[in-house]
Structures are given as structure tokens and as C-alpha cells.
Amino acid sequence: MADAQQLTAQFAAPAGVEEAAHRMADFAARHGSAGRRVVLVTSGGTKVPLESRTVRFLDNFSSGRRGATSAEYFLEAGYAVIFLHRHRSLFPFSRRYASLNWLDALQLVPAEGPGQGEELASASGFRTEVAPKAVPGLVPVLQRYQRVKEAGTLLSVEFNTLSEYLHLLMAGAQALSPLGNSAMFYLAAAVSDFYIPASEMPEHKIQSSSGPLQISMKMVPKMLSPLVREWAPQAFVISFKLETDPTIITERAQRALELYRHQVVVANILETLRTHVLIITQNSSTDLYLSEQEAAQGKEIEEKIVNDLLARHSSFINQN
């Protein structure tokens, strides 16, 4: 309770939260009544402003790869997915082309009047095509993306700042709560631990001529606590721990499970993010590895993480 009150007191609700809350509630209700499990995947880092008219901010390293990739495997497994992600972080399916300048992949082909079926050539006299060799493997990815769009099983919700993230997470939790234990939270976003309260923030840009910069930041209330206790108490909840020091990771994951009483911590070390994770519960620890051979075949560790968690979610549903 204290944490939830602190949230609303310290972070004013940003514009757009209410509309997103409605979209999430509708989405969850529709898929819940169709008997589908629903997972809320959070992804990407949060921005923490240092000035109220923001020029400078603190950020967390996160491309959003883990969340975007996992979302695809959840969709494949039949879950409906609310993808709550940082604006411009990686997105399911299109993540493969994040470093592509699409203009480099396109070619102009003279149009020959009305062409394929109902599609008319552009008024410019050209069709614009993806050069066949420019984006290998595009067709099957596009087909999978189009099937997901037709099925309506992916809902995209965006945040930029920490404050937006916190309010949208609360709204998402309240949207999924009616689904009971068939709801899952997969909290892969890299959320800042620190922030500057609005009351202590300078209005204008900090002047470099004033000399070296001293920043004093408060700790962000842990939203896992009200999420598990109040917002969605029956749901299956997975948090993430990213550390750079391998000697402390298991102990820190277990401390989090004791403190928040949720079901799983996925723990990883920055340097081996894509080849090794630990799935830690209150009474177990499971290592998942991606071998070099699997990586060479294009396999992804997120497939293993998601498969592992699906099984745990099924047991959780059966036990409750």
C-alpha cells in the first residue's frame, strides 16, 4: 500500500495512460473470455528526467531484445501478448531489421499500368519493391507478422519515462487481474532504480558554467510489491535480474523472491545475456544454455525461457 500511494503521490499520471488502460482492459477481457492465456511483457529501458523541461536524462541500457524476442515465442505458444515497451525499442518481428535502412533495400520498378489484382501502381509510375536479396528471410517473417495482426493477439503499448512505465504497469495489472491465474507478467524491462522527485528538479537546463554536476537521486518504489499483493494477486509473475557481477546473482534473485513473494526470477549476467540464464524459484534453480551450435542455427535462448515458463505456468494453474 505504501508503495502504491508513493507512486501516485510522486509521479503524476502522464497523458495517454487512461486511453491505454482502456485498450489493455478490452484486450484482456476479449482474450480471457476466449479462453486464452494473456501475458504482459515489459521491455526496454526507462528514461528518468534530470530537469523538468527535459534536456538531460538518466537511462538504462536495454535494446529491448529480450522482451521483443520472448513476445514472439509467447504468441507462437498461443498466448495473447500486451507488449508494454519503450518507444523505439525493439519490436516483435521487425526487431530483425533494426539496423537496416529500408531505403537501402527498396528498388523502383517501372509500373505497367494496373497490375496484380486490385493493386494499382503508384501515381508516380513506379512500384516500390524490396530487392529480393536485400532482406533474406523476409517473406516467412512477414507472413508470421501478418497472421498475428489478423488474429489480433498482440497489443502494443509504449512508454518513454519511468513515470509512464509505472502508471502503465499499474493499469496493465488491473486489466489482467480479472483473468486470475491465467494471467502472466513477464517483467523484462530495465527499470531505473533511481529518480529525482519533481519537487527537487530544476526547471531549466542545468548550466555547465555552474561547474561540476552533483546529482542526488531517490530510490524508485518497487512496483513488484503492490503488483503481487494488490493489483493482480492471483497472477503468475516473473521478474528479471541483470547483474554484471556473477558472484552475487543467485543470492540477489532469492532475496527478491522472499521479499516480493512472486513465482520466478530470470537472472542473467550482462556478458552472457544471449547464451545463459538462470530460472530461479523459491525452491529451485535451473540453468538454461544456448550452445554455439544452436546459435549458429539461428536458435534463440528466449525460446527456451518461454518454453520453460509455459510449463511452470501450467503447473501453477493446475495447483491453484
Added chain:
Amino acid sequence: MADAQQLTAQFAAPAGVEEAAHRMADFAARHGSAGRRVVLVTSGGTKVPLESRTVRFLDNFSSGRRGATSAEYFLEAGYAVIFLHRHRSLFPFSRRYASLNWLDALQLVPAEGPGQGEELASASGFRTEVAPKAVPGLVPVLQRYQRVKEAGTLLSVEFNTLSEYLHLLMAGAQALSPLGNSAMFYLAAAVSDFYIPASEMPEHKIQSSSGPLQISMKMVPKMLSPLVREWAPQAFVISFKLETDPTIITERAQRALELYRHQVVVANILETLRTHVLIITQNSSTDLYLSEQEAAQGKEIEEKIVNDLLARHSSFINQN
């Protein structure tokens, strides 16, 4: 000198700088000997790590719009452009589609065997086309981009961190120095004023359990000083000032001109970035505005900025 020495002492040269330095030197020499003016445009914000194995960092708000847009107008005016920009910030031409998920714009069209000229349909049996209505105005933009690629007048160089930016700027300045006064620097990047020296940086991720965070940051050496005095002393140099407080902007711009002895400051206020700038020199101040009507017609203030600076660059060349 002190600044330049501080640079190399405080910021170790990142990998890749040497290769980029060669590319910039070749590019500048080729276009210089073709009688073309060359501008180095910097664009986007810099990352400043707070930990040496970086999870957290300080960042500056900057989409890279100003730099990417201006680069297009410099290209149109016949300049060769080195575009030194933050990884994934806006890029010339493709900047218009930054918020587009290209997968939403593509459609699969059954291929009918070998088709247009030499282009074979993809092995999947489909061609991938941009749906004609999905990306209005694409064809002329793509044509302009392809002409620039053919002409070889745009060189893309990327940075992420402050340290990469500083080293690449120095290398770029040294590459352009032989061109004398036909070289221009258009320093639109939002460079951090503060950093944490490597010697004072924690190796591992800062633990939130240690309580509130105190960050103490040093001031970044101003590279404008060695750039103007040593690295490219004959070049035409434009710096940018972004402020949130309109009452101090002109005075701060003039102080910068006195201190660094360069030619122009382009000054802007965060809230009117896209409709008003001040072009400030040691003895003049010129307001440029974009009217609502011009904005509605798709005009951009960068066209006016670039046109203004072209004329000033020509006078500068004639006077020297």
C-alpha cells in the same frame, strides 16, 4: 592544447576510430580535389556511462532531427556531407519513416516467374512490395536518396558514447583541415557537458540496495577550442546552443563566440525548435522563422538555416 591533452588522457580511444578516420580523410580528399565544399554535420545525443561495464548512462535529449534534415539541404546545395551521428538517431531521407514499422507497409504479391527485367521473384514464390498507399511520397524521396548514393556525397559515421564522439570529431577535423576555408563544421549534436572519469567509475552495476544515489560528474573539456585553434583553424565553424530559458540565450551565444572565436552560433529554445532560430555572429543577430503556413506546406526551418549559412560560408571564403 590543454583541452586536447585532457581529451586523450581522460578518454581512451575507442575501437573503430582509426578506420573511421581513414574513411573521413579519403572522403574529404576526394571531394576537396573535385572542388566540392565539405561539411561535417554532427547529430544526436551522446551517452555518458555511469559504470564501466555499462548498464546505466546519462543521455541528452536529441532525436537527431536538426542534423539529419540539415544534411539533406547541404547535399541539395552541392556540399559533400560527413554525417557524424548517434547510432539510431534520425538519418537523412529515412528520417521521415522513423515511426513507421515497415512490416506494416509491406504486402506479399504472388510472383509470376521471372519478372521485371533481371529481377527474379524471391524463392518463396512472393514478391514483397510497399503497399502504394502505405507510404505517401516515398518514390521521390527514394529517388533523391538513390541519387545521393550514386554520387557518393554522403558519408555516414556513427558514435554512441561521449568518448567515441570526441575522438571522431577530432579525426573528422583533421580530415577536413587540408580543405582550408572550404570546409564547414555544423556541430548540431547534443553533447554532454558532464562525465565521470574512468578512474572514478564503479566497475559493477550500482546496487539499489545501497540506498539513494549520489553522482558527481566532471565537466567535459570543450572541443570547440582545440578545433578552432589547432585541428582545422581555417574552417568555417558553426556551433549550436539549446536552452530552455529564452532570457539568457543571446548572451550565452555571444559569450561562446568570444571564448572560442568561431564564426556562428545557431541558438534555439527547446519549445520553439522547429519554428524559430537565431543566427548569431560576432557582430550580427538574425532571426529565422517558419510560419504556420510554411509548416503546413511541408517546409522545414533547416532549409532556411542552411541557405543562410551557405551565403555566409561564401563570404567567408571570399574574405579569406
